[in-house]
Amino acid sequence: MNKIYKLSIAALFLILACRVLLADKEAKLDDWIQKIRLEKNDNFSQALAHYSMGIIYDHEEKLEKAIAEYKEAIKYDPHEPLFHIRLGADMLISKNPDEAFKEFDEAERLDPDNLQVKFLKALTYTTLRKFDEAAVEYRSIVEKDPGNLKALNSLADLYVIEEKLLEAADIYEKLLKTKEGTVPVIYFNLGIIYSKLENTERAIESFKKALEAEPDYIEAYLAIGVLYETKKDYQNALKFYEEALKIDPLNRKIYRHIAEIYYEAGRIDDAVRNYEILITLDPRDGNSYIDLAYVYIREKNNEKGIAILKDALTKEVAKKKEVQIALGYALALDKKYDEAIEEYKKILKEDPNNPKANFFLGTAYERAGQAEEAIAAFRKTLEIEPNNAEACNYLGYMFAERGENFDESVTLIKKALDLDPENGAYVDSLGWAYYNKGLIDEALLELLRAAALMGDDATIRDHLGDAYYKKGMKDKAIIEWKKSFELDNTQKEVTEKIRQAE
Numbered sequence: 001m002n003k004i005y006k007l008s009i010a011a012l013f014l015i016l017a018c019r020v021l022l023a024d025k026e027a028k029l030d031d032w033i034q035k036i037r038l039e040k041n042d043n044f045s046q047a048l049a050h051y052s053m054g055i056i057y058d059h060e061e062k063l064e065k066a067i068a069e070y071k072e073a074i075k076y077d078p079h080e081p082l083f084h085i086r087l088g089a090d091m092l093i094s095k096n097p098d099e100a101f102k103e104f105d106e107a108e109r110l111d112p113d114n115l116q117v118k119f120l121k122a123l124t125y126t127t128l129r130k131f132d133e134a135a136v137e138y139r140s141i142v143e144k145d146p147g148n149l150k151a152l153n154s155l156a157d158l159y160v161i162e163e164k165l166l167e168a169a170d171i172y173e174k175l176l177k178t179k180e181g182t183v184p185v186i187y188f189n190l191g192i193i194y195s196k197l198e199n200t201e202r203a204i205e206s207f208k209k210a211l212e213a214e215p216d217y218i219e220a221y222l223a224i225g226v227l228y229e230t231k232k233d234y235q236n237a238l239k240f241y242e243e244a245l246k247i248d249p250l251n252r253k254i255y256r257h258i259a260e261i262y263y264e265a266g267r268i269d270d271a272v273r274n275y276e277i278l279i280t281l282d283p284r285d286g287n288s289y290i291d292l293a294y295v296y297i298r299e300k301n302n303e304k305g306i307a308i309l310k311d312a313l314t315k316e317v318a319k320k321k322e323v324q325i326a327l328g329y330a331l332a333l334d335k336k337y338d339e340a341i342e343e344y345k346k347i348l349k350e351d352p353n354n355p356k357a358n359f360f361l362g363t364a365y366e367r368a369g370q371a372e373e374a375i376a377a378f379r380k381t382l383e384i385e386p387n388n389a390e391a392c393n394y395l396g397y398m399f400a401e402r403g404e405n406f407d408e409s410v411t412l413i414k415k416a417l418d419l420d421p422e423n424g425a426y427v428d429s430l431g432w433a434y435y436n437k438g439l440i441d442e443a444l445l446e447l448l449r450a451a452a453l454m455g456d457d458a459t460i461r462d463h464l465g466d467a468y469y470k471k472g473m474k475d476k477a478i479i480e481w482k483k484s485f486e487l488d489n490t491q492k493e494v495t496e497k498i499r500q501a502e
Helices: 003-022 029-039 042-059 063-076 081-093 097-110 115-127 131-144 149-161 165-176 184-196 200-213 218-230 234-247 252-264 268-281 286-298 302-312 320-333 337-350 355-367 371-384 389-402 406-419 424-436 440-454 458-470 474-487 492-501
Strands: none
Touching: 042 063, 042 081, 063 081, 081 097, 081 115, 097 115, 115 131, 115 149, 131 149, 149 165, 149 184, 165 184, 184 200, 184 218, 200 218, 218 234, 218 252, 234 252, 252 268, 252 286, 268 286, 286 302, 286 320, 302 320, 320 337, 320 355, 337 355, 355 371, 355 389, 371 389, 389 406, 389 424, 406 424, 424 440, 424 458, 440 458, 458 474, 458 492, 474 492
């Protein structure tokens, strides 16, 4: 038995082994077997042996060894495009796109009509976020093979990434006309696109067709539920969430949506029950304790909310710091400022640069009347997060209230507005800063803008009343103060202003 024959048999066995292991449909087995048998090509046999070993190493996820084998295969036979394709694919996986392109370009030169190469090039461009170049490759595939569903799907997905939603929708609609048009994922993707285009009715219709094609498509139930929830059609939203629960009764995301709907609908007991289910399903999820506590806090039951958060901290909950911050916030709402401050200090002892803890520490100090400590905490927050709009506004407003650091006050509030231009509370802060500096015309301009943005807000109406009064417009001042008192009848200072003005 000569050497060439031995190599040929070895190569054939490797090919057959790989075919069994991987069902490698790319391998042109008949052509290669003929090439070995008829040409007795020693170099090709060597190349094939290395290529086959590369496939085996790929199957074993030994990427470096696979790459080495493909390179050896190319040394023996540089004219086989599939060797270059395999090497390029592994180069792409190993995050070496330049080398991947080099191999794909060579494979395309050797076999210009190979659509697989174009697909891999498109994938590489997508990985590099070169979406225009990727689209060119996909369109090239579709021009040569108009029915190529894989390329059409990928091109549509690419358009979605680029926010070219109408182009993506057009492709998906065309796909629906093919014999495989009932594929539920196509309907689902089309639903996502119509959702982004704010065409809610067509989105719901598409998701429902996805369910017709695949009745257990839980993501479609959830998507429809979310759309109805957004429309505040809570009855239909609950209907689809409950259908989703039949498929996955332990899905925590669904229970969270249901709990939120019940709260918005004023069904507090049902909201509580669903948050309690969430805690039962995962007793370590800190967010569920926070959400349940806030239900009670918003219902003016601070004591119950505080108890829930304290109970959470006796357990090994995830997101412990967030629970501590929530507890501090609840304690401050209950005017237990010293306890709130201590809770924030516990966090900062372990994590001194926690921006949330520093910010809420500042708010607790401010409400406790410890202005200097509050200012220090807000400055620390801004040292950590210079673009924290809330901290900029809070500190700027504090300075305005205290009648000090006017220039810094305005600078801070304007920075907050740069970060969040339509925030009515920040506009009110700017107006109040101008008021306390005696710039009444400028103050009125900003306070009126704040009222337009925020509507009925007790603080803004009170500030507007003060500004009108300073301008000598007593009647308008009284109207604004009365509006303020209607919105919050606990304001003794406002009643006194009205009494004195009348």
